[in-house]
Amino acid sequence: DAGVIQSPRHEVTEMGQEVTLRCKPISGHNSLFWYRQTMMRGLELLIYFNNNVPIDDSGMPEDRFSAKMPNASFSTLKIQPSEPRDSAVYFCASFLRGRDTEAFFGQGTRLTVV
Amino acid sequence: RKEVEQDPGPFNVPEGATVAFNCTYSNSASQSFFWYRQDCRKEPKLLMSVYSSGNEDGRFTAQLNRASQYISLLIRDSKLSDSATYLCVVNVGGFGNEKLTFGTGTRLTIIP
Numbered sequence: 001d002a003g004v005i006q007s008p009r010h011e012v013t014e015m016g017q018e019v020t021l022r023c024k025p026i027s028g029h030n031s032l033f034w035y036r037q038t039m040m041r042g043l044e045l046l047i048y049f050n051n052n053v054p055i056d057d058s059g060m061p062e063d064r065f066s067a068k069m070p071n072a073s074f075s076t077l078k079i080q081p082s083e084p085r086d087s088a089v090y091f092c093a094s095f096l097r098g099r100d101t102e103a104f105f106g107q108g109t110r111l112t113v114v
Numbered sequence: 115r116k117e118v119e120q121d122p123g124p125f126n127v128p129e130g131a132t133v134a135f136n137c138t139y140s141n142s143a144s145q146s147f148f149w150y151r152q153d154c155r156k157e158p159k160l161l162m163s164v165y166s167s168g169n170e171d172g173r174f175t176a177q178l179n180r181a182s183q184y185i186s187l188l189i190r191d192s193k194l195s196d197s198a199t200y201l202c203v204v205n206v207g208g209f210g211n212e213k214l215t216f217g218t219g220t221r222l223t224i225i226p
Binding site for chain 1: 156157158159160201209210211212213214215216217218219
């Protein structure tokens with residue numbers, strides 16, 4: 001398995017533009033998490049899905065952020081409109097729910113909003 | 115109060131020394147605990163799970179104290195390759211509804 005695949009790896013966009021981040025989890029995994037990492041705040045959980053269903057989106061900072069998981073092999077995180085304070089590394093992680101399970105992370109998308 | 119708190123460091127430790135990190139969590143119903151390692155500009159990766167009885171993996175020892183709600187990581191005979199950020203992770207959800215919450219990480223630098 002190729003692991004969790006995120007795209008794009010880097011994104012530079014202008015303030016006000018729409019940004020879509022993509023994630024392909026590991027095949028067979030039934031949970032998917034979106035995290036945002038900044039120097040100031042560390043890794044923050046934005047939203048997570050179990051069996052493609054959003055369970056907890058309390059970490060989504062504003063209505064400008066939305067996430068979908070239309071099927072077990074694909075998820076998107078959209079920011080519209082983007083702002084400079086959204087600049088961060090966005091990670092997607094997947095795992096198979098159960099005791100002492102390991103979450104596998106993608107390589108992240110480094111987003112810069114100018 | 116944050117759900118998971120760690121001392122951000124940095125910890126600058128000479129090679130061969132022993133170093134310990136602590137992490138506290140606020141939700142007493144938390145089910146499982148982990149240490150992840152993150153290298154610069156890389157994704158986090160599982161270092162080890164933390165069991166109630168404590169567990170060891172080579173030079174690494176993890177311990178859990180449920181009464182005081184903290185977990186610890188001990189690294190013995192530290193190597194240059196141990197330089198990284200160590201993330202404390204707590205599952206604040208129940209079995210089958212895992213919600214992994216990360217601490218902000220402790221940065222460790224091993225000095226030659």
